[in-house]
Amino acid sequence: MSDAAHLPGFGPDEVVIAAPASPLFRVEVTRSKKRRKTVGAHLVGGVLRIALPSWMSKTEEAHWVREMSNRFRRKMSAERLQLVERASTMARRYDLRRPTSIRWSDDMQSRWGSCTPSSGTVRLSTRLAAFPDWVVDYVIVHELAHLDVAAHSDEFWRLVYRYPKTERAIGYLIAKSGDGDDVD
Numbered sequence: 001m002s003d004a005a006h007l008p009g010f011g012p013d014e015v016v017i018a019a020p021a022s023p024l025f026r027v028e029v030t031r032s033k034k035r036r037k038t039v040g041a042h043l044v045g046g047v048l049r050i051a052l053p054s055w056m057s058k059t060e061e062a063h064w065v066r067e068m069s070n071r072f073r074r075k076m077s078a079e080r081l082q083l084v085e086r087a088s089t090m091a092r093r094y095d096l097r098r099p100t101s102i103r104w105s106d107d108m109q110s111r112w113g114s115c116t117p118s119s120g121t122v123r124l125s126t127r128l129a130a131f132p133d134w135v136v137d138y139v140i141v142h143e144l145a146h147l148d149v150a151a152h153s154d155e156f157w158r159l160v161y162r163y164p165k166t167e168r169a170i171g172y173l174i175a176k177s178g179d180g181d182d183v184d
Ligand SMILES: [Zn+2]
Pocket: 142, 146, 152, 183, 184
């Protein structure tokens, strides 16, 4: 049983750890007496919930947090690496330029997306992968529009607002942003 389970306010079924483990999702560990052997993990709204039997040691817990985080990270990148297809769909649907390449990027700390109009390439922050598809689609549309119009001008926003969930997605990203996070 974890030490935290003995602290006031922490029952065995409550969250004892909430640590950032990856840019894709947060990890929360719960311990349960009802759970005997199996380790459970499911991803809900950007949080990977890992459920462990209450007898597990801290070392085993660390192992399973690592293991499950890696498993879900691989799963998410595999599932969501259809960025090329999504970008094609967005380009076709909203009559925007198709990128020459589009890929996830781990090293975008303060931006959700970026593009290089001269080469037609687009990068999206992997932090977006945990967000709903319609938010990712907005960032794609934003970057595709930049392939034609570099500045955040009226002309640019006219292109972006062809995507009907633009307003909502901007609100969503503002809510998720730390200071200075932006779609460039
Ligand atoms: Zn922009």
